Amino acid sequence: MSGDDNPLFQLFWTFALISLFAIGGANAAIPELHRIAVDVRHWMTDKQFADAFAIAQLSPGPNVLIVTLIGYSVAGVAGAAVATIAMCGPTAALAYFVSRWLSNARAARWPAVLQASLVPLSIGLMAASALILVQASDRTWPAFVLTVMAAIVASMTRLNPLWLLAAGGCLGFAGLL
Amino acid sequence: MPSEVAPVACSAADIVKDPPSLRTLFFAFAKMSLSGFGGVLVFARRAIVEEHRWMTAEEFNETFALCHFLPGPNIVNLSLVFGSRLRGIVGGLAAFTGLLGPPMLLVTGLAAIYAHFGQVDALRRALAGVSCAAVGLLASAVFRMMSPLLKKRDVLGLLVMLAVFAAIGLARLPLPMVLLLAVPLSIAVTYAKLWWAR
Numbered sequence: 001m002s003g004d005d006n007p008l009f010q011l012f013w014t015f016a017l018i019s020l021f022a023i024g025g026a027n028a029a030i031p032e033l034h035r036i037a038v039d040v041r042h043w044m045t046d047k048q049f050a051d052a053f054a055i056a057q058l059s060p061g062p063n064v065l066i067v068t069l070i071g072y073s074v075a076g077v078a079g080a081a082v083a084t085i086a087m088c089g090p091t092a093a094l095a096y097f098v099s100r101w102l103s104n105a106r107a108a109r110w111p112a113v114l115q116a117s118l119v120p121l122s123i124g125l126m127a128a129s130a131l132i133l134v135q136a137s138d139r140t141w142p143a144f145v146l147t148v149m150a151a152i153v154a155s156m157t158r159l160n161p162l163w164l165l166a167a168g169g170c171l172g173f174a175g176l177l
Numbered sequence: 178m179p180s181e182v183a184p185v186a187c188s189a190a191d192i193v194k195d196p197p198s199l200r201t202l203f204f205a206f207a208k209m210s211l212s213g214f215g216g217v218l219v220f221a222r223r224a225i226v227e228e229h230r231w232m233t234a235e236e237f238n239e240t241f242a243l244c245h246f247l248p249g250p251n252i253v254n255l256s257l258v259f260g261s262r263l264r265g266i267v268g269g270l271a272a273f274t275g276l277l278g279p280p281m282l283l284v285t286g287l288a289a290i291y292a293h294f295g296q297v298d299a300l301r302r303a304l305a306g307v308s309c310a311a312v313g314l315l316a317s318a319v320f321r322m323m324s325p326l327l328k329k330r331d332v333l334g335l336l337v338m339l340a341v342f343a344a345i346g347l348a349r350l351p352l353p354m355v356l357l358l359a360v361p362l363s364i365a366v367t368y369a370k371l372w373w374a375r
Contacts, residue, residue: 018352022249023248023356025251027318054304058214060211060212060214061211062253068285080281080288081285084277084281088253088273092273094254095243112242113367118363120363121356124340125345128342130312133311139305143305147310154318161314164313165310168310169304169310173299
């Protein structure tokens with residue numbers, strides 16, 4: 001167990017690399033997380049990935065914690081910690097240095113331009129995330145209808161999202177999906 | 178500025194002058210993180226701008242914009258950047274650990290429970306239902322982010338969005354490859370638009 005074969009090293013490099021391309025936050029990185037964890041490395045099944053997303057949404061804290069669940073499924077508690085730190089540490093350090101550098105050269109206009117150009121990209125990435133998760137979790141018509149209903153209710157009302165998640169859990173538990 | 182960040186009635190004069198202690202930073206970020214079901218941003222803004230008055234709404238928006246265009250989980254980036262503005266790098270680490278540590282322990286516990294009971298049929302069914310609803314929530318977040326582009330009739334922005342969606346969601350191309358092409362393209366398009374508007 002050393003070098004490339006060590007699962008902790010593999011977890012670390014995989015997530016550190018993905019985080020650098022996660023423009024628009026953790027939900028924008030989901031397609032890449034899915035591609036690596038399910039299709040490339042076979043760390044988990046489609047269903048386990050969808051479950052990990054559900055557990056991360058059910059838990060308080062930043063959405064990025066889906067990587068904690070992926071890390072745990074690969075290498076237990078150590079894997080959970082390594083995956084989380086790899087996904088969060090390097091980019092937070094980058095943000096720290098950029099913010100210090102920007103506060104020295106204040107008038108810079110390019111953050112606004114960059115922001116305007118990256119917003120459409122991150123929406124596209126999040127839409128792709130939604131598609132991939134629909135394919136992983138909506139295996140029946142009632143399940144798909146539930147997803148559509150949840151999307152409509154969440155868009156039209158200010159209902160606490162936990163109620164929608166709880167409703168989904170109850171319907172699933174009752175065997176209606 | 179992201180449109181979801183609404184201005185809050187809080188002027189520069191109200192801002193607290195003394196920097197908070199490391200303990201205060203840690204617990205404040207732990208609290209906003211643990212209250213943040215389905216996203217921490219709302220709670221972070223409430224705690225930082227309204228409750229503790231560590232920043233004006235404008236400073237918060239600026240800091241968030243910076244953390245939003247940089248890669249990685251935005252709110253985690255924000256904790257380190259923001260904490261270090263108040264108390265140097267140690268303060269940044271206190272905020273970072275507070276935001277990430279407690280929920281990470283909790284989720285690790287849930288992962289252990291899932292590893293043991295994930296095959297139990299009732300739990301499988303319930304989680305499947307939760308994930309259907311969770312995907313719906315994600316879709317609604319996409320609609321909400323998209324609506325400013327639709328309102329502004331930002332055709333180029335919408336085209337970039339669709340292209341990225343097709344490349345990643347339909348063609349399942351690797352993310353680094355797509356972004357290395359899409360980021361320069363999108364920046365060029367945005368510059369062209371600004372040039373046109375002058």
